[in-house]
Amino acid sequence: MITKTRRTEKGDSRQNMFFAIFLGILFFGIIGFLFVSDWRITQKREELLNKIESLRKEVQQLEEKNQQLQAGISQTENDAYWEEKAREQGYKKPGEEAVVVLPPEENAQAAAEKQKSFWENILEKLGL
Numbered sequence: 001m002i003t004k005t006r007r008t009e010k011g012d013s014r015q016n017m018f019f020a021i022f023l024g025i026l027f028f029g030i031i032g033f034l035f036v037s038d039w040r041i042t043q044k045r046e047e048l049l050n051k052i053e054s055l056r057k058e059v060q061q062l063e064e065k066n067q068q069l070q071a072g073i074s075q076t077e078n079d080a081y082w083e084e085k086a087r088e089q090g091y092k093k094p095g096e097e098a099v100v101v102l103p104p105e106e107n108a109q110a111a112a113e114k115q116k117s118f119w120e121n122i123l124e125k126l127g128l
Contacts, residue, residue: 075081092098116124 090098
């Protein structure tokens with residue numbers, strides 16, 4: 001009988017060893033899984049925070065543009081604005097005459113000087 005108990009103790013010690021190794025592997029597997037999950041969540045959180053920041057900037061830009069457009073709308077309701085735009089396009093009121101001011105004509109000598117090449121100008125300045 002003594003021999004039977006020794007064999008069962010060896011079997012029990014092997015089972016205990018296997019169970020301990022299994023629990024150790026399971027423990028480290030769970031810890032690894034939790035670590036990887038936490039890392040992924042942190043990355044996703046950073047990505048979402050960056051997206052939130054970019055969307056806030058976009059909203060701010062759109063609000064500024066909206067204010068500019070609202071100011072433009074209120075400006076276009078003014079009659080003086082429409083009169084200025086009409087005059088820019090060449091319209092006139094009844095009884096007025098439109099006057100067009102042309103730029104002064106360049107004289108022929110200035111045009112001839114512009115046509116001279118770089119080297120001709122240098123030779124002329126040197127007196128050759």
